[in-house]
Amino acid sequence: GVVAAVLALGGAAVAWPIWQNSRAWVETDNAYLDGPVHPIAARVLGTVQAVHVQENQQVRAGDLLVSLDPADALVKKDQAEAAVRQAEAAIGAAVANNAMAAAMVRREEVGEEKARADLERMRSLAGGPAKAMARQDLDHAQSAYDTAGAAILAATASVDLAKAEAAVADARLSASRAALREAVLQCDYTRILAPVDGWIGRREVEIGQPVIPAQPLLALMTIGQAITAIDWTAAPASTATAAAAPILTSIAA
Numbered sequence: 001g002v003v004a005a006v007l008a009l010g011g012a013a014v015a016w017p018i019w020q021n022s023r024a025w026v027e028t029d030n031a032y033l034d035g036p037v038h039p040i041a042a043r044v045l046g047t048v049q050a051v052h053v054q055e056n057q058q059v060r061a062g063d064l065l066v067s068l069d070p071a072d073a074l075v076k077k078d079q080a081e082a083a084v085r086q087a088e089a090a091i092g093a094a095v096a097n098n099a100m101a102a103a104m105v106r107r108e109e110v111g112e113e114k115a116r117a118d119l120e121r122m123r124s125l126a127g128g129p130a131k132a133m134a135r136q137d138l139d140h141a142q143s144a145y146d147t148a149g150a151a152i153l154a155a156t157a158s159v160d161l162a163k164a165e166a167a168v169a170d171a172r173l174s175a176s177r178a179a180l181r182e183a184v185l186q187c188d189y190t191r192i193l194a195p196v197d198g199w200i201g202r203r204e205v206e207i208g209q210p211v212i213p214a215q216p217l218l219a220l221m222t223i224g225q226a227i228t229a230i231d232w233t234a235a236p237a238s239t240a241t242a243a244a245a246p247i248l249t250s251i252a253a
Contacts, residue, residue: 037201040065040218042211043189044073053218055203059194066205066217068190077187080180087173094166101158108155112148115141198222 046068053065201219211217 036222038195038198038220038222039216040192040194040220041213042066042068042192042215042217043213044068044186045212046070046072046190046210048205048207048209048211051203051205051207053200053203055200057200059198059200059220061194061196063194064191065194065200066192068192068211070187070190073183073186073190077180077183080176080183083176084173084180087169087176090169091166091173094162094169098159098162098166101155101162105152105155105159108148108151112145112152115145115148192217194220196220196222 048066049069050067051065052063052067053059059065198220201221203218205211205217
């Protein structure tokens, strides 16, 4: 009698938690995940090359979810890199032209100084008591001085033009670098990554499918916020009860 009583108490101790648990939990094949959703959408136009996850699969932040065909994005990136190289070459040419123009100004300034000195010397000779300088020679000195002054003006204009060309080249280089950064981003966007840890919910994308920006591809539920919902209409009659609300669960990492 004592043994039977002990066995009865032991059985009750085991059965009680199971019975208590069965009041809150139902075993079924008709459950699915539901809860707060992070929609995963395409950010560029493209064709799906690979889908790396399935529904109800756990993922970590940074995991690759979907790959788009990167061919078009890579072509644009190559074109942007070529445009940057061309702009850099134009900058180099503009800097060289500016240096040449500045050197020309300095050379013409030296010529002007010599022409001024010659003119002043000839004026001194022509105005002296000996009248040793012919009028024609004085006119030639004056002409050389005037020509040197005009050459300085032309060289200075060349410097201004070279500076303007350098400014245009610099602006083109900035625009080309911005286009390259955008092209790199477009390449990055062909790799669609998980923004947070979580579980994949609804999957609405297949290999070969064309997609457009903002088109939903996947639903991602945050770990710790997901709930398990049961399709009570599909559950066995023995498990269907009036309390057909979703069963709240905390899904740990």
